[in-house]
Amino acid sequence: MTQANIKIGIVGGTGFTGVELLRMLSTHDQVQVEVITARSEAGMPVAEMFPNLRGVTDLVFSEPKLATLSQCDLVFFATPHGVAMEMAPALVEAGVKVIDLGADFRLEDLGVWSQWYGMDHSAEILMSRVAYGLPEWYRSAIAQARVVANPGCYPTAILLGALPFLKAGLVKPEGIVADGKSGVSGAGRGAKVPMLGAEMSESFKAYGINGHRHLPEILEKASQVSDQSVSMTFVPHLVPMVRGMEATLYLPLTDPDSSQSDVEALQSLLASTYAEEPFVDVMPPNSLPETRSVRGSNLCRLSLSRPQNGDVLVVTSVIDNLVKGAAGQAIQNMNLLFGWPETKGLQQIGLMP
Numbered sequence: 452m453t454q455a456n457i458k459i460g461i462v463g464g465t466g467f468t469g470v471e472l473l474r475m476l477s478t479h480d481q482v483q484v485e486v487i488t489a490r491s492e493a494g495m496p497v498a499e500m501f502p503n504l505r506g507v508t509d510l511v512f513s514e515p516k517l518a519t520l521s522q523c524d525l526v527f528f529a530t531p532h533g534v535a536m537e538m539a540p541a542l543v544e545a546g547v548k549v550i551d552l553g554a555d556f557r558l559e560d561l562g563v564w565s566q567w568y569g570m571d572h573s574a575e576i577l578m579s580r581v582a583y584g585l586p587e588w589y590r591s592a593i594a595q596a597r598v599v600a601n602p603g604c605y606p607t608a609i610l611l612g613a614l615p616f617l618k619a620g621l622v623k624p625e626g627i628v629a630d631g632k633s634g635v636s637g638a639g640r641g642a643k644v645p646m647l648g649a650e651m652s653e654s655f656k657a658y659g660i661n662g663h664r665h666l667p668e669i670l671e672k673a674s675q676v677s678d679q680s681v682s683m684t685f686v687p688h689l690v691p692m693v694r695g696m697e698a699t700l701y702l703p704l705t706d707p708d709s710s711q712s713d714v715e716a717l718q719s720l721l722a723s724t725y726a727e728e729p730f731v732d733v734m735p736p737n738s739l740p741e742t743r744s745v746r747g748s749n750l751c752r753l754s755l756s757r758p759q760n761g762d763v764l765v766v767t768s769v770i771d772n773l774v775k776g777a778a779g780q781a782i783q784n785m786n787l788l789f790g791w792p793e794t795k796g797l798q799q800i801g802l803m804p
Contacts, residue, residue, distance in 0.1 A: 479796030604776030695742030
């Protein structure tokens with residue numbers, strides 16, 4: 452059942468994902484953003500902070516108040532972890548649907564969540580009403596949910612590339628390596644010395660090798676879909692660009708001599724898995740997808756190779772970390788929640804050059 456125009460609230464509107472939500476929602480013809488919050492910027496016109504929205508919105512940042520947000524049909528949280536879980540229970544009780552672009556609801560195992568995020572989870576009461584927001588794999592659950600946990604950007608790129616082969620049992624669940632590279636917008640908009648232009652420009656480095664918070668999210672979902680315990684070495688890297696994410700996955704083949712491990716068979720599996728998916732583009736074997744080809748779009752591009760016909764399948768995956776990795780995927784989830792065409796408001800083509 453589809454719904455008519457709905458009222459939207461955005462909590463945490465001064466970050467990159469908040470402004471990206473506003474930019475993309477402005478082209479969606481069935482929503483109206485009623486409120487956007489930011490404590491320290493309350494009273495400031497949104498277009499004053501983000502001049503690209505001049506003439507698009509006359510919204511003013513306000514304090515996040517439950518009384519105001521409860522009048523919305525849907526509230527997006529574009530906030531650090533710990534914020535959404537404090538406000539979401541009251542909003543859900545008031546009949547509001549919630550999409551959290553943060554990490555509060557991404558892990559079903561709340562003990563693991565607490566270990567990685569360093570605090571107790573305060574919204575266990577909601578977990579039975581949460582769906583993981585990767586539409587290509589959790590579509591039916593998303594449509595019925597009250598709370599959607601929008602995936603992290605690295606998990607989006609990695610899971611879309613790895614899940615078809617893990618589910619089919621064609622790659623081993625251990626010995627997987629995920630090499631991720633992200634533009635600096637993935638670190639958020641806050642002032643940090645390592646993110647200064649003079650610090651990160653013309654440089655390239657790994658980070659989070661001994662533990663990145665996206666790893667337990669990736670492992671939990673990969674283990675669920677493949678019905679086996681999955682392990683992985685995940686190494687993220689910071690690259691000197693603003694937008695974009697590339698993940699190179701090294702997947703050890705279960706039976707390299709099997710006909711199912713031929714490049715043609717592997718390509719057929721990947722292509723058939725995503726044949727009806729509007730936001731996943733499976734490229735020909737041995738292609739080299741570029742981040743710039745998806746910049747500004749909600750598209751994930753995938754390609755596979757089997758170097759030297761060896762024992763390892765290599766899958767490359769590219770997304771825009773702020774769109775398919777954040778705001779665009781959140782809008783895709785919104786469309787599912789309200790019974791609208793999944794592509795509504797998301798037909799932007801990648802920006803080149």
